[in-house]
Amino acid sequence: MSTKENELRVGMVGYAFMGAAHSQAWRTVNRVYDLPARARMALICGRDSAKVAEAADRLGWQEHTTDWRELVNRPDIDVVDICTPGDSHAEIALAALAAGKHVLCEKPLANTVAEAREMAAAAATARAGGARSMCGFNYRRVPAVALMRQLVADGRLGEIRHVRATYLQDWIVDPQFPLVWRLRKEVSGSGALGDIGAHIIDLTQYVTGQLISGVSAVTETFVKERPLPAESSGLAAQADGAGAATGPVTVDDAAIFVARLDGGALATYEATRFATGRKNALRVEINGSLGSVAFDLERLNELEFLDATRPAAEQGFNRILVTEAEHPYLSAWWPPGHIIGYEHSFTHQMRDFIEAVATGVDPSPSFDEALQVQLVLDAVTRSAELGSSWAEVEPSLAPVAA
Numbered sequence: 001m002s003t004k005e006n007e008l009r010v011g012m013v014g015y016a017f018m019g020a021a022h023s024q025a026w027r028t029v030n031r032v033y034d035l036p037a038r039a040r041m042a043l044i045c046g047r048d049s050a051k052v053a054e055a056a057d058r059l060g061w062q063e064h065t066t067d068w069r070e071l072v073n074r075p076d077i078d079v080v081d082i083c084t085p086g087d088s089h090a091e092i093a094l095a096a097l098a099a100g101k102h103v104l105c106e107k108p109l110a111n112t113v114a115e116a117r118e119m120a121a122a123a124a125t126a127r128a129g130g131a132r133s134m135c136g137f138n139y140r141r142v143p144a145v146a147l148m149r150q151l152v153a154d155g156r157l158g159e160i161r162h163v164r165a166t167y168l169q170d171w172i173v174d175p176q177f178p179l180v181w182r183l184r185k186e187v188s189g190s191g192a193l194g195d196i197g198a199h200i201i202d203l204t205q206y207v208t209g210q211l212i213s214g215v216s217a218v219t220e221t222f223v224k225e226r227p228l229p230a231e232s233s234g235l236a237a238q239a240d241g242a243g244a245a246t247g248p249v250t251v252d253d254a255a256i257f258v259a260r261l262d263g264g265a266l267a268t269y270e271a272t273r274f275a276t277g278r279k280n281a282l283r284v285e286i287n288g289s290l291g292s293v294a295f296d297l298e299r300l301n302e303l304e305f306l307d308a309t310r311p312a313a314e315q316g317f318n319r320i321l322v323t324e325a326e327h328p329y330l331s332a333w334w335p336p337g338h339i340i341g342y343e344h345s346f347t348h349q350m351r352d353f354i355e356a357v358a359t360g361v362d363p364s365p366s367f368d369e370a371l372q373v374q375l376v377l378d379a380v381t382r383s384a385e386l387g388s389s390w391a392e393v394e395p396s397l398a399p400v401a402a
């Protein structure tokens with residue numbers, strides 16, 4: 001930790017969508033939660049000096065740089081927060097871990113299994129020296145999702161039989177939408193699969209406590225060629241206009257797969273950017289021998305719960321308003337019924353990360369857990385390439401920490 005007692009000096013790389021979401025969380029977390037350490041927003045990094053200077057000012061960072069290597073090697077930085085596309089996760093995380101920094105890395109952990117394995121191994125080595133690492137699967141930190149996990153862990157659903165997960169978006173339905181980085185495999189690793197499919201893989205494994213053991217998948221790229229963007233950017237990019245040069249889309253637009261979980265459940269997953277009208281629709285339903293739960297991100301303060309142990313005449317899905325102080329993460333927020341939103345999941349993520357780092361325990365999801373998600377992504381890709389043949393998820397073989 002910092003030379004200044006109980007302070008964690010954060011350096012963040014990337015300042016666009018996730019950079020803004022993480023900044024908001026770093027700004028807020030110590031103002032809401034009473035934690036054993038305070039985060040200081042010390043240094044932000046981006047490639048364009050004018051833009052990163054503006055971002056530092058707008059988002060509340062003390063200093064800025066255009067060189068992530070300077071950031072990871074500065075002795076006055078304790079935490080490296082990686083908010084860049086997947087093609088730079090491994091390089092930045094490996095350098096940061098080698099420099100003894102704690103690392104928070106956005107999902108998916110990497111673009112390939114090989115990179116993810118290397119990162120998990122480096123995290124294990126760094127852990128022995130006291131450096132902690134975590135991957136940013138923030139939807140775990142939605143209180144209703146954490147409550148789902150508690151209900152499953154407490155046995156309220158009995159034996160889990162079905163998991164039904166969908167994550168639907170529609171931002172590239174228009175074939176004129178430009179070829180942004182998310183549509184280029186060399187930058188993003190995969191398409192809807194790794195971008196949003198990874199979230200529902202992690203979320204359902206987290207909630208059920210079961211791991212996906214094998215899959216049968218189909219993937220599709222509906223629009224195979226797109227105009228090159230005026231400026232390579234994220235979700236809101238503009239094409240150069242009519243007659244613009246085009247380039248090939250090298251990732252999946254949609255990925256659908258069935259899976260077996262190692263605790264005996266059967267599961268279905270759908271991740272697509274072509275669900276016209278669905279903007280960011282993450283839904284999960286879990287059916288067990290004693291009950292069911294259903295979660296919809298568009299109503300993230302609610303959880304539907306059916307308790308099948310109640311008399312048949314009284315059964316039905318109950319809507320739990322997840323805003324009580326007894327609910328996960330909520331005691332520090334507002335009075336019951338005063339709802340929270342998307343960005344709070346990031347504040348909760350920083351809360352758990354700071355607490356783990358300051359108390360010397362491993363935060364979750366660890367790089368090992370994120371490697372396992374990467375192995376599921378890999379199994380889905382292999383199955384789809386082999387005409388939907390069954391693909392086992394490889395064991396992670398992650399090294400055990402010293």
Ligand SMILES: NC(=O)c1ccc[n+]([C@@H]2O[C@H](COP(=O)([O-])OP(=O)(O)OC[C@H]3O[C@@H](n4cnc5c(N)ncnc54)[C@H](O)[C@@H]3O)[C@@H](O)[C@H]2O)c1
Pocket residue numbers: 013014015016017018019045046047068083084085086088106107108136137138195233234235
């Ligand atoms: N947890 C979530 O819900 C969630 C949501 C969206 C994105 N993500 C993940 O966050 C990461 C970033 O996605 P985004 O939507 O913020 O992308 P974005 O395009 O909005 O921002 C990427 C940022 O990284 C910077 N950047 C790119 N390469 C860089 C490099 N080599 N050095 C320094 N800066 C670099 C860009 O300038 C930009 O500031 C991805 O891994 C993505 O999968 C997670």
